[in-house]
Amino acid sequence: MRKVFLAELQTIGEELINLSQLVAEAMERAYDSFANADTQLAQEVIAADARVDFLQNKLDEQAIDVLALQGPVASDLRMIVGSLRMSASLERMGDLARHIAQLTRLRFPDKVIPDSLTETFASMADLNIQIATKLGELLETRDLNKAAEIITLNKQIDELHASVFKAIADDSWTEDAPTTTDVTLASRYMERFGDHGVSVARKVNYLVTGEWEPQVD
Amino acid sequence: MRKVFLAELQTIGEELINLSQLVAEAMERAYDSFANADTQLAQEVIAADARVDFLQNKLDEQAIDVLALQGPVASDLRMIVGSLRMSASLERMGDLARHIAQLTRLRFPDKVIPDSLTETFASMADLNIQIATKLGELLETRDLNKAAEIITLNKQIDELHASVFKAIADDSWTEDAPTTTDVTLASRYMERFGDHGVSVARKVNYLVTGEWEPQVD
Numbered sequence: 001m002r003k004v005f006l007a008e009l010q011t012i013g014e015e016l017i018n019l020s021q022l023v024a025e026a027m028e029r030a031y032d033s034f035a036n037a038d039t040q041l042a043q044e045v046i047a048a049d050a051r052v053d054f055l056q057n058k059l060d061e062q063a064i065d066v067l068a069l070q071g072p073v074a075s076d077l078r079m080i081v082g083s084l085r086m087s088a089s090l091e092r093m094g095d096l097a098r099h100i101a102q103l104t105r106l107r108f109p110d111k112v113i114p115d116s117l118t119e120t121f122a123s124m125a126d127l128n129i130q131i132a133t134k135l136g137e138l139l140e141t142r143d144l145n146k147a148a149e150i151i152t153l154n155k156q157i158d159e160l161h162a163s164v165f166k167a168i169a170d171d172s173w174t175e176d177a178p179t180t181t182d183v184t185l186a187s188r189y190m191e192r193f194g195d196h197g198v199s200v201a202r203k204v205n206y207l208v209t210g211e212w213e214p215q216v217d
Numbered sequence: 218m219r220k221v222f223l224a225e226l227q228t229i230g231e232e233l234i235n236l237s238q239l240v241a242e243a244m245e246r247a248y249d250s251f252a253n254a255d256t257q258l259a260q261e262v263i264a265a266d267a268r269v270d271f272l273q274n275k276l277d278e279q280a281i282d283v284l285a286l287q288g289p290v291a292s293d294l295r296m297i298v299g300s301l302r303m304s305a306s307l308e309r310m311g312d313l314a315r316h317i318a319q320l321t322r323l324r325f326p327d328k329v330i331p332d333s334l335t336e337t338f339a340s341m342a343d344l345n346i347q348i349a350t351k352l353g354e355l356l357e358t359r360d361l362n363k364a365a366e367i368i369t370l371n372k373q374i375d376e377l378h379a380s381v382f383k384a385i386a387d388d389s390w391t392e393d394a395p396t397t398t399d400v401t402l403a404s405r406y407m408e409r410f411g412d413h414g415v416s417v418a419r420k421v422n423y424l425v426t427g428e429w430e431p432q433v434d
Contacts, residue, residue, distance in 0.1 A: 064298055071288035081281055084301060169395045178386045180397040185405065 005070045008062065012083050015059045017139045019090040020200075022052050024132030026097035027193060031125035033104045034186070035118070037111045045101035052094035056087045063087075075207070082207050089196040089203075093132065096193045103182055103189075112182045114175050117167060124160050124190040127153045131197035138204055147214040150201040157194040161187050222287045225279065229300050232276045234356045236307040237417075239269050241349030243314035244410060248342035250321045251403070252335070254328045262318035269311035273304045280304075292424070299424050306413040306420075310349065313410045320399055329399045331392050334384060341377050341407040344370045348414035355421055364431040367418040374411040378404050 026045055033042035063080050066072065072080055103112045113121050131153050138146035164187040167173060168180055175183070205214045243262055250259035280297050283289065289297055320329045330338050348370050355363035381404040384390060385397055392400070422431045 060298075064294060067284060067298070068290045068294050073285045077281060077285050081277075081284070081301065084298065085305070088302070088305065165395075165398060168398050173394050175394070177390050177392070177394075177397045178382075180394045181382060181385050181401045184398045184401045188402065188405065 005066070005072065005076070008066045008070070009076070009079060012059060012062055012066070012080070013139060015055060015062075016083060016086055016090065017136045019052060019055055019059070019087065019094075020132055020136035020139060022048075022055070023090055023093040023097060024129050024136065026052070026094055027100075027125060027128045027132060030097040030100040030104075031121070031129075033101050034112055034125075035122065037104060037108055039105050039108045042101040042104040046098050046105075049094045049098040052091055056091040059087045060084060079207055082203050086200045086203055089199045090135075093193050093196045096189045096196070099189045100186060103186055107182060112179075112186055114179060114183070117164065117183060120160050120164060120167075121186065121190070124157055124187070124194075127157050127160075128190060128193045128197070131157075131194055135197055135200055138201060142204070142208055144205055144208060144214050147201040147205040150197055151214065154194040154198045157191055161191040222283070222289065222293070225283045225287070226293070226296060229276060229279055229283070229297070230356060232272060232279075233300060233303055233307065234353045236269060236272055236276070236304065236311075237349055237353035237356060239265075239272070240307055240310040240314060241346050241353065243269070243311055244317075244342060244345045244349060247314040247317040247321075248338070248346075250318050251329055251342075252339065254321060254325055256322050256325045259318040259321040263315050263322075266311045266315040269308055273308040276304045277301055296424055299420050303417045303420055306416045307352075310410050310413045313406045313413070316406045317403060320403055324399060329396075329403055331396060331400070334381065334400060337377050337381060337384075338403065338407070341374055341404070344374050344377075345407060345410045345414070348374075348411055352414055352417055355418060359421070359425055361422055361425060361431050364418040364422040367414055368431065371411040371415045374408055378408040 026048060029041055029048075030045045032038065033045060063083050066080055067077075070076075131150050134146045134150050134153070137143065138150070164183060168183065173180075201214070202212050206212050209215075243265060246258055246265075247262045249255065250262060280300050283297055284294075287293075348367050351363045351367050351370070354360065355367070381400060385400065390397075418431070419429050423429050426432075
């Protein structure tokens with residue numbers, strides 16, 4: 001019975017890793033579509049999000065089956081319930097990548113982001129891809145330094161997000177109102193993606209150590 | 218044993234109703250602070266959100282205890298797992314009301330919303346308060362007509378949210394860029410609050426009928 005349970009727990013773990021990789025890829029492709037006003041790629045990102053949603057539902061059903069058939073307690077139970085929370089965050093990260101791709105489509109043939117913010121958004125996307133990639137590694141290796149690294153990366157995103165608002169409030173900002181709206185939304189989506197990454201990282205840290213805040217070696 | 222379980226299930230149900238009422242109140246007060254540039258009230262809304270977070274954690278711990286001690290299966294198990302999902306949505310609704318109150322503080326002494334959009338935001342707030350109030354009724358009575366009503370109310374919010382973007386894109390829009398950003402964020406927060414309300418309503422409908430889409434009488 002225990003052997004079956006451990007195998008099921010491992011399957012759920014692998015699916016969380018798989019979801020992390022899918023959302024890292026979604027962010028990478030969403031940003032490419034966004035930076036290059038590539039609606040074809042944007043459409044692919046939008047379509048691919050259905051796979052993330054499907055995998056989340058599958059994972060949740062498996063977790064419920066494990067709860068019903070194995071009746072886990074203590075740390076095993078917390079691991080399963082934690083998986084439900086983590087899958088929800090990862091699904092949401094997929095949605096946010098999709099929203100970025102949707103902005104690309106709405107704005108075509110123009111680019112969403114004015115030249116003055118290209119580097120800022122490139123950095124936010126890069127940090128988010130790193131976060132999602134490290135999440136996969138954290139889930140695989142339980143190396144809690146990765147959790148601390150994810151939190152640090154997210155702080156950099158928060159600073160970039162604040163810098164976008166500062167740029168918008170500056171006298172030198174001459175973009176039209178719809179561009180201001182799109183930039184605001186895109187920055188918010190980037191920021192939320194990182195936040196969800198941190199939620200998952202903290203959850204893993206909590207499940208392993210009982211503490212929410214990772215300690216750095 | 219069954220009696221204990223039913224009592225615990227009822228407690229969890231009551232806590233979900235309580236959370237719905239708290240987030241309805243949070244939206245009402247957040248909107249009042251926002252419409253009147255009342256930073257004192259905004260501060261109260263921000264402080265009160267800690268209570269929502271606390272109650273969500275408490276509810277989740279109780280749900281985990283029930284899973285561990287009672288080992289529920291079938292529909293009971295789904296109800297408990299569904300409660301974890303619903304509490305997460307309600308907690309997020311509290312966050313969004315807090316975000317609206319935070320905009321009030323950031324913008325003080327000015328109002329966040331220009332006069333031309335006062336009515337639109339008043340309607341969005343009113344629809345969201347109705348959604349959160351009806352969620353409490355739905356959780357209490359299991360009257361699935363309420364779920365259908367919540368979905369209809371949310372469609373009206375989506376239309377108002379789209380109308381905000383239309384106003385921003387119109388030639389008559391003369392607000393400065395930071396106002397455009399605040400209006401964009403506030404509208405997004407309103408829209409997401411309603412979406413989370415719909416998630417909870419669909420979850421209740423699913424738990425009662427096995428179908429996600431409520432049928433209207």
